[in-house]
Amino acid sequence: MGLLIQSNVSLKPFNTFGVDVKARVFVEAHSDADIREALAYAKEHKVELLVIGGGSNLLLTGDIDALVLRMATRGIRITHENCDGATVEAEAGEPWHPFVQETLAQGLAGLENLSLIPGTVGAAPMQNIGAYGVELKDVFDSLVAMDRETGETREFSLSECAFGYRDSVFKHQVGRWLILRVRFRLSFAARLHLDYGPVRQRLQEQGIANPTPIHVSRAISAIRSEKLPDPATLGNAGSFFKNPLVSAELAARIRETHPGLVAYPQADGQVKLAAGWLIEQAGWKGFREGDAGVHALQSLVLVNHGAATGLDILHLAQRIQTDILERFGVSLEMEPNLY
Numbered sequence: 118m119g120l121l122i123q124s125n126v127s128l129k130p131f132n133t134f135g136v137d138v139k140a141r142v143f144v145e146a147h148s149d150a151d152i153r154e155a156l157a158y159a160k161e162h163k164v165e166l167l168v169i170g171g172g173s174n175l176l177l178t179g180d181i182d183a184l185v186l187r188m189a190t191r192g193i194r195i196t197h198e199n200c201d202g203a204t205v206e207a208e209a210g211e212p213w214h215p216f217v218q219e220t221l222a223q224g225l226a227g228l229e230n231l232s233l234i235p236g237t238v239g240a241a242p243m244q245n246i247g248a249y250g251v252e253l254k255d256v257f258d259s260l261v262a263m264d265r266e267t268g269e270t271r272e273f274s275l276s277e278c279a280f281g282y283r284d285s286v287f288k289h290q291v292g293r294w295l296i297l298r299v300r301f302r303l304s305f306a307a308r309l310h311l312d313y314g315p316v317r318q319r320l321q322e323q324g325i326a327n328p329t330p331i332h333v334s335r336a337i338s339a340i341r342s343e344k345l346p347d348p349a350t351l352g353n354a355g356s357f358f359k360n361p362l363v364s365a366e367l368a369a370r371i372r373e374t375h376p377g378l379v380a381y382p383q384a385d386g387q388v389k390l391a392a393g394w395l396i397e398q399a400g401w402k403g404f405r406e407g408d409a410g411v412h413a414l415q416s417l418v419l420v421n422h423g424a425a426t427g428l429d430i431l432h433l434a435q436r437i438q439t440d441i442l443e444r445f446g447v448s449l450e451m452e453p454n455l456y
């Protein structure tokens with residue numbers, strides 16, 4: 118079956134902010150052959166290519182004058198197994214959370230703390246997704262990506278991905294690599310990470326003394342559901358700003374006027390501040406202007422109450438950045454990818 122190429126398609130269902138912009142051309146890729154066909158189309162028609170997965174880390178600020186290629190490839194397989202664990206490979210279009218559930222159901226540990234993150238497997242390496250003390254890089258084996266210019270595929274090892282805090286080589290070489298499939302190294306014996314946020318407490322409250330990875334996944338999913346808005350009912354892209362790393366001196370200065378400062382010292386001497394806490398202290402929690410707003414339960418999350426445009430959300434984000442810089446001397450960097 119040939120590729121279904123559509124023009125002037127609304128991207129509202131394809132971004133979790135629910136921003137209503139149009140793509141000049143839109144295709145869904147279900148196989149590597151579809152991807153090659155889409156690349157050839159883009160080249161032939163001299164149109165830019167924008168690859169998307171679940172659209173949960175995007176802020177679309179206007180109509181997209183490009184071919185939007187939505188990854189819908191599927192497949193999960195074990196490529197290597199021994200008595201300690203297994204290497205599991207998943208196609209880029211696999212939805213992330215069901216993939217995590219599938220690995221846990223197979224008795225494999227490692228992804229439990231990354232439960233309930235929206236999006237796809239293929240986008241996960243883009244910003245080295247992280248939550249509750251675990252990052253993708255901690256269980257990453259390798260990935261296969263296609264060079265959009267040449268159409269050639271190549272493997273990336275852990276070191277070649279240059280993963281950092283919400284960062285990777287792919288984020289820096291924008292538009293070059295199309296991630297096709299990702300491999301994870303998971304283990305049968307769980308080494309659980311429970312010391313982040315309220316995870317351990319939640320398990321204790323449930324009377325679970327010896328948690329399994331599935332217990333951890335359920336606890337984290339419950340905590341997340343209570344705190345984070347569901348994009349199906351309130352548009353958002355998760356945390357809108359990264360948690361800033363500042364010098365110990367700056368953190369100490371802020372603490373003089375704000376003794377409750379939420380700060381985590383890092384191994385390199387810097388201090389990670391909770392951006393959500395800074396935004397809340399500045400009085401933005403629950404703020405709303407038109408349909409763009411700050412979530413009432415988590416100030417790090419900007420929301421679309423209905424008809425906000427990408428620019429409405431961007432302008433609100435910029436106002437918050439300016440305010441936080443003036444009040445605390447801290448620069449907040451946006452996390453979602455802007456188009």
Ligand code: FAD
Nearest residue numbers: 170171172173174236237239240246247248296354355454
């Ligand atoms: P998209 O938004 O579709 O794309 C993101 C970027 O990746 C774009 O630049 C796109 O061009 C590129 N891209 C997508 N697929 C590919 C591919 N196959 N090859 C090359 N480039 C590609 N993130 C966290 O790290 N931790 C969290 O805990 C977390 N929680 C969230 C909670 C909520 C409620 C929401 C809405 C978001 C959250 N996020 C979190 C952000 C987001 O879910 C992740 O970054 C996710 O990995 C994005 O996946 P996606 O498929 O939706 O990517």
Ligand code: NAP
Nearest residue numbers: 247248249250312313314315344345354355356360381391
């Ligand atoms: P939280 O528990 O209220 O904590 C606030 C911030 O403090 C977090 O962002 C986290 O930073 C940091 N933190 C908490 N405990 C820490 C510890 N023991 N050591 C070092 N840093 C610590 O955060 P939350 O908003 O509910 O989110 C919970 C987790 O899910 C976090 O890891 C967060 O990153 C992740 N999350 C990410 C997104 C996204 O879109 N990126 C959206 C929702 C949730 P880190 O963010 O660096 O972990």
